[in-house]
Amino acid sequence: DARVTQTPRHKVTEMGQEVTMRCQPILGHNTVFWYRQTMMQGLELLAYFRNRAPLDDSGMPKDRFSAEMPDATLATLKIQPSEPRDSAVYFCASGLGQLSSYNSPLHFGNGTRLTVT
């Protein structure tokens, strides 16, 4: 059963530390999304890639966040330096191109629960 794999599942860190979250999309999926979920804001789109190229990262605080896809099997989201307000669940999701053209759902990973103290 193909699935999106995210690591780590949980991360507790101190303010100012660097945090790296990793995502392995489903093999063959060409679109990767990073979302952040909090009680207050819900699911916010941070960045997304198609065929490894960044298409939109307008939802991401540029001064501290960065997202990359070094290869088709790995997407990373880094926060440096981390702040308490970054505490949230970070989801990676992968899919196939235009969601309206395929009967193919966006598959979510299990998320990384980040706590910054």
Next chain:
Amino acid sequence: QKEVEQNSGPLSVPEGAIASLNCTYSDRGSQSFFWYRQYSGKSPELIMFIYSNGDKEDGRFTAQLNKASQYVSLLIRDSQPSDSATYLCAAEGSSNTGKLIFGQGTTLQVKP
């Protein structure tokens, strides 16, 4: 104004009743709409998608779309306690890039 808006709830219905979940969106260019279900502590999972005006039925679920009113809804018939979850409405961006914008989600509680 958020691009996709939902009432956060909670919406409480008795077992066996019809649950009606609503969503409005601001981007008139959006063509495709999705309903995801998220259980507490879990990741969202797709339950329905719709891109034509009107109704689309799948088992106990019916999605309704009215593009003129920019309104999407999800009806759950014969609600079960296992339907208790947060339901997220999402709209695909007007450029058909696959970019999904989610609403805040509506928490549904089905009481036995």
